[in-house]
Amino acid sequence: EDQVTQSPEALRLQEGESSSLNCSYTVSGLRGLFWYRQDPGKGPEFLFTLYSAGEEKEKERLKATLTKKESFLHITAPKPEDSATYLCAVQARSGNTGKLIFGQGTTLQVKP
Amino acid sequence: DTAVSQTPKYLVTQMGNDKSIKCEQNLGHDTMYWYKQDSKKFLKIMFSYNNKELIINETVPNRFSPKSPDKAHLNLHINSLELGDSAVYFCASSQVFISRSNQPQHFGDGTRLSIL
Numbered sequence: 001e002d003q004v005t006q007s008p009e010a011l012r013l014q015e016g017e018s019s020s021l022n023c024s025y026t027v028s029g030l031r032g033l034f035w036y037r038q039d040p041g042k043g044p045e046f047l048f049t050l051y052s053a054g055e056e057k058e059k060e061r062l063k064a065t066l067t068k069k070e071s072f073l074h075i076t077a078p079k080p081e082d083s084a085t086y087l088c089a090v091q092a093r094s095g096n097t098g099k100l101i102f103g104q105g106t107t108l109q110v111k112p
Numbered sequence: 113d114t115a116v117s118q119t120p121k122y123l124v125t126q127m128g129n130d131k132s133i134k135c136e137q138n139l140g141h142d143t144m145y146w147y148k149q150d151s152k153k154f155l156k157i158m159f160s161y162n163n164k165e166l167i168i169n170e171t172v173p174n175r176f177s178p179k180s181p182d183k184a185h186l187n188l189h190i191n192s193l194e195l196g197d198s199a200v201y202f203c204a205s206s207q208v209f210i211s212r213s214n215q216p217q218h219f220g221d222g223t224r225l226s227i228l
Contacts, residue, residue, distance in 0.1 A: 034216055034217075036219075038153070041221070042221050042222070043116070043220050043221045043222055044155070046216040049216055087155065089155075096208060097143075097162075097167045098143050098206050098217065099157055099160065099168055100157065102154065102155040102156070104152060105153045105154075
Protein backbone atom coordinates (compact mmCIF):
# COMPACT_ATOMS: atom_id res chain seq x y z
CA GLU A 1 0.00 0.00 0.00
CA ASP A 2 1.30 3.47 -0.88
CA GLN A 3 2.17 5.43 2.24
CA VAL A 4 3.81 8.69 3.35
CA THR A 5 5.17 9.40 6.84
CA GLN A 6 6.51 12.78 7.91
CA SER A 7 8.71 13.60 10.89
CA PRO A 8 8.87 15.32 13.21
CA GLU A 9 5.20 16.10 13.77
CA ALA A 10 6.15 19.51 15.18
CA LEU A 11 9.35 21.52 15.13
CA ARG A 12 10.27 24.69 17.00
CA LEU A 13 13.28 26.67 15.83
CA GLN A 14 14.89 29.93 16.74
CA GLU A 15 15.22 32.41 13.91
CA GLY A 16 18.39 31.53 12.00
CA GLU A 17 18.54 27.94 13.31
CA SER A 18 18.70 25.65 10.26
CA SER A 19 17.04 22.23 10.26
CA SER A 20 15.46 19.53 8.07
CA LEU A 21 12.04 17.96 7.74
CA ASN A 22 11.76 14.33 6.69
CA CYS A 23 9.28 12.60 4.39
CA SER A 24 9.54 8.81 4.12
CA TYR A 25 7.49 7.10 1.45
CA THR A 26 6.60 3.73 0.00
CA VAL A 27 4.96 3.75 -3.41
CA SER A 28 4.61 1.29 -6.24
CA GLY A 29 6.58 3.34 -8.75
CA LEU A 30 7.03 7.05 -8.05
CA ARG A 31 5.63 9.48 -10.59
CA GLY A 32 6.42 12.51 -8.45
CA LEU A 33 6.91 13.76 -4.90
CA PHE A 34 5.38 17.10 -3.96
CA TRP A 35 6.02 19.54 -1.13
CA TYR A 36 3.33 21.99 -0.04
CA ARG A 37 3.15 24.73 2.57
CA GLN A 38 -0.11 25.31 4.45
CA ASP A 39 -0.82 28.41 6.53
CA PRO A 40 -3.66 28.43 9.11
CA GLY A 41 -7.05 28.85 7.45
CA LYS A 42 -5.61 28.44 3.96
CA GLY A 43 -5.25 25.70 1.40
CA PRO A 44 -1.94 23.98 0.66
CA GLU A 45 0.38 26.08 -1.49
CA PHE A 46 2.66 24.27 -3.94
CA LEU A 47 6.41 24.49 -3.31
CA PHE A 48 8.30 21.79 -5.25
CA THR A 49 7.98 18.67 -7.38
CA LEU A 50 10.75 16.06 -7.38
CA TYR A 51 10.77 13.22 -9.89
CA SER A 52 13.83 11.05 -9.40
CA ALA A 53 16.43 10.14 -6.79
CA GLY A 54 19.25 12.65 -6.58
CA GLU A 55 17.13 15.56 -7.70
CA GLU A 56 17.25 18.81 -5.73
CA LYS A 57 15.18 22.00 -5.94
CA GLU A 58 15.61 25.32 -4.16
CA LYS A 59 13.44 28.31 -3.40
CA GLU A 60 14.70 31.07 -1.14
CA ARG A 61 15.57 29.43 2.21
CA LEU A 62 14.07 26.07 1.24
CA LYS A 63 15.81 23.17 -0.47
CA ALA A 64 14.14 19.85 -1.25
CA THR A 65 16.05 16.63 -1.95
CA LEU A 66 14.94 13.15 -2.95
CA THR A 67 16.26 9.60 -2.48
CA LYS A 68 14.57 6.32 -3.35
CA LYS A 69 12.96 6.11 0.08
CA GLU A 70 12.68 9.63 1.44
CA SER A 71 12.72 13.33 0.81
CA PHE A 72 14.11 16.12 2.95
CA LEU A 73 13.05 19.74 3.12
CA HIS A 74 16.03 21.71 4.38
CA ILE A 75 15.35 25.12 5.86
CA THR A 76 18.37 27.40 6.04
CA ALA A 77 18.39 30.33 8.47
CA PRO A 78 14.59 30.32 8.87
CA LYS A 79 12.58 33.44 9.58
CA PRO A 80 9.30 33.73 11.54
CA GLU A 81 7.40 34.00 8.24
CA ASP A 82 8.50 30.43 7.44
CA SER A 83 6.20 29.22 10.23
CA ALA A 84 3.59 26.94 8.66
CA THR A 85 2.65 23.29 8.22
CA TYR A 86 4.71 21.58 5.52
CA LEU A 87 3.02 18.72 3.69
CA CYS A 88 4.65 16.01 1.59
CA ALA A 89 2.69 13.98 -0.97
CA VAL A 90 3.47 11.28 -3.53
CA GLN A 91 1.89 10.41 -6.81
CA ALA A 92 2.15 6.82 -8.01
CA ARG A 93 3.09 5.90 -11.55
CA SER A 94 0.17 3.50 -11.92
CA GLY A 95 -3.24 4.89 -12.86
CA ASN A 96 -2.92 8.31 -14.44
CA THR A 97 -5.46 10.03 -12.19
CA GLY A 98 -3.23 12.60 -10.52
CA LYS A 99 -4.10 11.11 -7.12
CA LEU A 100 -1.91 12.43 -4.28
CA ILE A 101 -1.21 10.55 -1.06
CA PHE A 102 -0.30 12.98 1.72
CA GLY A 103 1.70 12.62 4.90
CA GLN A 104 0.36 14.07 8.13
CA GLY A 105 2.55 17.16 7.90
CA THR A 106 5.20 18.88 10.01
CA THR A 107 4.14 22.04 11.82
CA LEU A 108 7.07 24.43 11.95
CA GLN A 109 7.25 27.35 14.37
CA VAL A 110 10.11 29.82 14.03
CA LYS A 111 10.57 32.16 16.96
CA PRO A 112 12.23 35.56 16.59
CA ASP B 113 -8.16 36.47 -9.64
CA THR B 114 -8.62 33.49 -7.34
CA ALA B 115 -7.51 30.30 -9.10
CA VAL B 116 -9.57 27.77 -7.12
CA SER B 117 -12.48 29.19 -5.16
CA GLN B 118 -14.82 27.42 -2.77
CA THR B 119 -18.06 28.53 -1.19
CA PRO B 120 -18.99 28.77 1.56
CA LYS B 121 -15.85 29.24 3.66
CA TYR B 122 -17.68 28.22 6.84
CA LEU B 123 -20.68 25.95 7.19
CA VAL B 124 -22.32 25.32 10.55
CA THR B 125 -25.33 23.04 10.55
CA GLN B 126 -27.18 20.43 12.53
CA MET B 127 -26.91 16.66 12.34
CA GLY B 128 -29.22 15.16 9.75
CA ASN B 129 -29.26 18.17 7.43
CA ASP B 130 -28.22 18.14 3.76
CA LYS B 131 -25.65 20.66 2.52
CA SER B 132 -23.61 21.49 -0.58
CA ILE B 133 -20.18 22.97 -1.16
CA LYS B 134 -19.29 24.57 -4.48
CA CYS B 135 -15.93 24.78 -6.20
CA GLU B 136 -14.80 26.61 -9.31
CA GLN B 137 -11.38 26.83 -10.98
CA ASN B 138 -10.28 29.34 -13.61
CA LEU B 139 -6.95 27.69 -14.43
CA GLY B 140 -8.23 25.74 -17.42
CA HIS B 141 -7.32 22.44 -15.73
CA ASP B 142 -8.91 19.17 -16.83
CA THR B 143 -9.12 17.47 -13.42
CA MET B 144 -10.68 18.49 -10.11
CA TYR B 145 -10.55 16.87 -6.67
CA TRP B 146 -12.20 16.86 -3.26
CA TYR B 147 -10.09 16.24 -0.16
CA LYS B 148 -11.04 15.95 3.50
CA GLN B 149 -8.67 17.31 6.17
CA ASP B 150 -9.27 16.02 9.67
CA SER B 151 -8.44 17.69 12.98
CA LYS B 152 -4.88 16.34 12.78
CA LYS B 153 -4.41 18.06 9.42
CA PHE B 154 -4.29 14.77 7.51
CA LEU B 155 -5.43 15.35 3.93
CA LYS B 156 -7.18 12.47 2.23
CA ILE B 157 -8.52 12.24 -1.31
CA MET B 158 -12.25 11.63 -1.66
CA PHE B 159 -13.16 12.09 -5.31
CA SER B 160 -11.72 13.23 -8.60
CA TYR B 161 -13.33 14.22 -11.90
CA ASN B 162 -11.67 14.55 -15.27
CA ASN B 163 -13.71 16.50 -17.82
CA LYS B 164 -16.95 15.71 -15.94
CA GLU B 165 -16.10 12.01 -15.61
CA LEU B 166 -15.53 10.40 -12.19
CA ILE B 167 -12.02 8.89 -12.08
CA ILE B 168 -11.32 8.52 -8.34
CA ASN B 169 -13.91 7.37 -5.83
CA GLU B 170 -12.26 6.44 -2.55
CA THR B 171 -14.00 4.65 0.30
CA VAL B 172 -16.42 7.42 1.13
CA PRO B 173 -19.97 6.97 2.52
CA ASN B 174 -22.55 7.22 -0.24
CA ARG B 175 -24.06 10.19 1.62
CA PHE B 176 -21.35 12.14 -0.21
CA SER B 177 -22.13 12.79 -3.86
CA PRO B 178 -19.91 14.86 -6.14
CA LYS B 179 -21.29 16.55 -9.23
CA SER B 180 -19.39 18.16 -12.07
CA PRO B 181 -21.56 20.23 -14.44
CA ASP B 182 -18.50 21.18 -16.50
CA LYS B 183 -14.74 20.85 -16.21
CA ALA B 184 -14.40 24.15 -14.32
CA HIS B 185 -16.84 23.22 -11.55
CA LEU B 186 -17.01 20.41 -9.01
CA ASN B 187 -19.61 20.48 -6.26
CA LEU B 188 -19.97 18.25 -3.22
CA HIS B 189 -23.37 17.39 -1.80
CA ILE B 190 -23.63 15.73 1.60
CA ASN B 191 -26.84 14.09 2.82
CA SER B 192 -27.84 13.32 6.40
CA LEU B 193 -24.83 15.00 7.96
CA GLU B 194 -23.18 13.23 10.92
CA LEU B 195 -20.90 14.49 13.68
CA GLY B 196 -17.95 12.71 12.09
CA ASP B 197 -18.35 14.76 8.95
CA SER B 198 -16.95 17.79 10.77
CA ALA B 199 -13.70 18.65 8.97
CA VAL B 200 -12.23 21.03 6.44
CA TYR B 201 -13.02 20.11 2.84
CA PHE B 202 -10.62 21.23 0.14
CA CYS B 203 -11.16 21.44 -3.57
CA ALA B 204 -8.16 21.22 -5.91
CA SER B 205 -7.45 21.15 -9.61
CA SER B 206 -4.61 20.10 -11.89
CA GLN B 207 -3.79 19.34 -15.48
CA VAL B 208 -3.30 15.56 -15.46
CA PHE B 209 -3.35 14.45 -19.04
CA ILE B 210 -0.24 16.22 -20.25
CA SER B 211 2.57 14.03 -21.43
CA ARG B 212 5.98 14.24 -19.80
CA SER B 213 4.76 16.55 -17.08
CA ASN B 214 3.51 16.33 -13.55
CA GLN B 215 1.47 19.41 -12.97
CA PRO B 216 0.96 20.21 -9.27
CA GLN B 217 -2.49 20.45 -7.79
CA HIS B 218 -3.75 23.89 -6.85
CA PHE B 219 -5.96 24.08 -3.78
CA GLY B 220 -8.77 26.31 -2.67
CA ASP B 221 -8.83 27.75 0.85
CA GLY B 222 -11.21 25.13 2.18
CA THR B 223 -14.70 24.92 3.64
CA ARG B 224 -14.80 24.37 7.38
CA LEU B 225 -17.83 22.20 8.13
CA SER B 226 -19.04 22.03 11.72
CA ILE B 227 -21.87 19.71 12.72
CA LEU B 228 -23.77 20.60 15.87
